[in-house]
Amino acid sequence: MPRPIAQDHDDKRAAILRAAARLFADEGYGRASMSKVARVCGISKANIYHYYPSKEALLFDMLDTHLRYLRDRIGNLSFPSSDPNAKVLHMITEVLLAYQGANAEHEVLLNATKALPPEQQKILRQHQSDLIGYGQAILTAITPPSVVADRDKMRAFTMSVFGMLNWHYKWCRDADAQTRQAHAQVIAQLVIGGAPSLS
Structure with missing residues (x-):
């Protein structure tokens, strides 16, 4: 008879993911064993396999x-406003706030994705592509039409914006929400001020 799913299964799973992310970020995915994951989670090795059949699945x-x-x-x-500039600021702010507390996950994403099989990497790349697509749609409204029409140039602009956001955790790892909002203002000013010059 299958083991029933505990009522706190999702909470325990989330705790395992957070602890494993810190371990993988600190020690490297290749060096971190499931035994170590269980230890940092404060559970038995048998229990960790109840949640994940393998380190790859985790x-x-x-x-x-x-x-x-x-x-x-x-x-x-x-969006609180229909103004394109306000939308860009709001999007940039939300990305930085979404990254708060996720430094380890971000580090693992950068360094361990290639350990997964191609079909799973494809799924992750699609999530990233969707995210970039949402951002690009917002940036389009402040971008000269000639740049929007140039697919490569528009992509370069969009990826440059996300580059600033994605590497924020490297130079301000422990930024709180207020600091992230202040940094979003700076980044938004650079993006909004620079976009017209791209033509």
Whole structure:
């Protein structure tokens, strides 16, 4: 008879993902064993396998959960203003706030994705592509039409913006919400001020 799912299964799973992300970020995915994951989670090795049949399955769920959260948060934004500049600021702010507390997941995403099989990497890349697509749609409204029509140039602009956002955790790892909002203002000013010159 299958073991019933505990009522706190999702909470325990989330705790495992957070602890494993810190371990994988600190020690490297290749060096971190499931025994170590169980130890940092404060549970038995047998219990960790109740949640994940393999380290690979754990890694995929960690990155899939992280990217789906980012994708859905940005894709479902409600904007307080119809002004294109305000929308850009709001999007940039929300991305930085979404990254708060996720430094480890971000580090693992950058360094361990290639350990997954191609079909799982494809799923993760699609989440990232969707996220970039949402951002690009918002940036289009402040971008000269000639740049919007140039697919490569528009992509370069969009990826440059996300580059600033994605590497924020490297130079300000422990930024709180207020600091992130202040940094979003700076980045938004650079993006909004620079966009007209792209033509």
